[in-house]
Amino acid sequence: MLKAEIIAIGSELLTPSRQDTNSLWLTDKLNEYGIHVWQKHIIGDNRKELSDLLKQAMDRSDFVLTSGGLGPTFDDISREAFADALDAELVYHDKIYDYIRKELRKRDVEPTENNRRQGNVPEGCDYVLNPVGTAPGIIYKNENVRVALLPGPPKELKGVFKRMAKKLFSNLDQTPVHTKVFKMITIPERRAEEKLRSIELPDNAEWSILASLGQVEAHLRITSSDTSEVEEITRKFETELTDCIGQRFFGYDEESIESLVAGLLSDNGHTIAVAESCTAGWLGKRLTDVSGSSEYMAGGIISYSNEVKESLLNVEKSALEKLGAVSREVALQMARGVKNALATEIGVSITGVAGPSGGTEEKPVGTVYIAVSGPGDKEMCHRFHFLGDRDSVRFMSTQSALDMIRVVYTGKEYESAYVKE
Ligand code: ATP
Ligand code: MG
Numbered sequence: 001m002l003k004a005e006i007i008a009i010g011s012e013l014l015t016p017s018r019q020d021t022n023s024l025w026l027t028d029k030l031n032e033y034g035i036h037v038w039q040k041h042i043i044g045d046n047r048k049e050l051s052d053l054l055k056q057a058m059d060r061s062d063f064v065l066t067s068g069g070l071g072p073t074f075d076d077i078s079r080e081a082f083a084d085a086l087d088a089e090l091v092y093h094d095k096i097y098d099y100i101r102k103e104l105r106k107r108d109v110e111p112t113e114n115n116r117r118q119g120n121v122p123e124g125c126d127y128v129l130n131p132v133g134t135a136p137g138i139i140y141k142n143e144n145v146r147v148a149l150l151p152g153p154p155k156e157l158k159g160v161f162k163r164m165a166k167k168l169f170s171n172l173d174q175t176p177v178h179t180k181v182f183k184m185i186t187i188p189e190r191r192a193e194e195k196l197r198s199i200e201l202p203d204n205a206e207w208s209i210l211a212s213l214g215q216v217e218a219h220l221r222i223t224s225s226d227t228s229e230v231e232e233i234t235r236k237f238e239t240e241l242t243d244c245i246g247q248r249f250f251g252y253d254e255e256s257i258e259s260l261v262a263g264l265l266s267d268n269g270h271t272i273a274v275a276e277s278c279t280a281g282w283l284g285k286r287l288t289d290v291s292g293s294s295e296y297m298a299g300g301i302i303s304y305s306n307e308v309k310e311s312l313l314n315v316e317k318s319a320l321e322k323l324g325a326v327s328r329e330v331a332l333q334m335a336r337g338v339k340n341a342l343a344t345e346i347g348v349s350i351t352g353v354a355g356p357s358g359g360t361e362e363k364p365v366g367t368v369y370i371a372v373s374g375p376g377d378k379e380m381c382h383r384f385h386f387l388g389d390r391d392s393v394r395f396m397s398t399q400s401a402l403d404m405i406r407v408v409y410t411g412k413e414y415e416s417a418y419v420k421e
Pocket of ligand 2 (some may be wrong): 070071072073075076152377
């Protein structure tokens with residue numbers, strides 16, 4: 001298998017304030033070409049140290065990809081360090097500088113003398129102009145190694161990489177790896193793994209699990225050049241995953257629960273309003289994380305106190321007194337109340353005990369009621385019990401509320417590992 005090494009360049013990446021995310025994106029792309037990333041480095045802006053590292057990397061790897069240090073300023077040393085590593089001179093290319101000048105002028109920026117430096121490319125290298133910035137990407141190939149120097153800003157790195165991929169990976173006798181991500185919501189990682197364990201795949205396919213709070217992903221990887229084989233394995237995996245996970249499986253790849261709910265609301269031409277107690281606006285924030293959310297999101301009421309629940313949402317005083325603010329009846333009245341108050345098709349409410357204080361034997365910390373009222377006469381309300389600290393309980397409440405909105409549209413009964421009645 002071909003081996004790649006990634007070098008993230010930038011002294012700021014060695015501080016606690018900046019994280020190297022470029023290498024994650026590059027790893028995914030390299031894997032798609034069937035190339036295994038076996039080493040990653042983060043190195044400061046030091047010409048000698050970088051050129052030494054580049055030399056070592058070129059000796060031991062089939063591919064070396066770097067990010068950063070291609071800008072116009074004095075600390076951008078990747079061109080020079082790579083020229084040192086190759087023992088080559090820098091060659092100035094008019095074409096690059098002309099392009100940079102044109103791009104900068106489009107943005108009403110005057111090029112500086114420093115920008116000229118970006119026209120330099122080590123002798124024997126090829127370059128790719130930057131579709132979203134100024135720094136060109138640099139490519140070098142010999143019979144043993146292929147090197148790509150990419151700009152640091154993530155948008156530019158992606159833009160330049162996509163442009164140079166054809167050149168960089170030409171004539172590779174390598175079986176491509178296809179990945180597909182299957183996303184599951186509000187199912188504990190252990191349970192998802194137990195259920196998926198029985199799925200059998202051919203030797204050229206494997207899956208792994210990646211979990212975050214409220215979401216589990218199954219990453220399917222298939223090594224094959226035969227697209228119909230890839231499709232068949234993917235279909236089989238999806239069918240078996242759906243059989244064992246049921247409605248907890250909600251989407252693929254880049255899809256998020258927010259974007260899925262946004263799509264459902266927009267496609268159906270429905271508007272939504274939220275009444276939030278213990279999450280105090282978090283659900284509203286997540287519903288508006290998707291651009292274009294004004295199409296469906298009317299607004300919300302943060303009904304933290306009982307007075308606001310009564311006065312703005314029309315929750316009955318007797319329900320609050322007899323059953324308490326954290327109860328099925330109050331959650332339902334909040335959802336109906338906000339739907340009426342904001343004249344939307346759907347109202348959603350969240351009321352619960354986020355903790356760490358405020359729990360009782362009957363309603364321990366983590367007890368949350370979530371209700372969805374609408375569209376039409378549909379109504380759904382569940383009591384949940386979430387574990388974890390205050391933030392976890394609040395996040396899981398918004399996650400489950402989004403999930404309930406999704407399930408309302410399937411017309412199915414709602415199930416979740418966290419429902420307690
Ligand atoms: P510029 O023309 O902006 O100077 P450059 O190619 O010289 O581009 P750097 O100066 O190294 O790149 O980095 C520019 C910015 O890009 C950094 O401040 C940082 O925000 C981002 N960046 C750089 N490297 C990475 C990385 N590995 N992961 C994520 N972001 C990065
Ligand atoms: Mg820079």
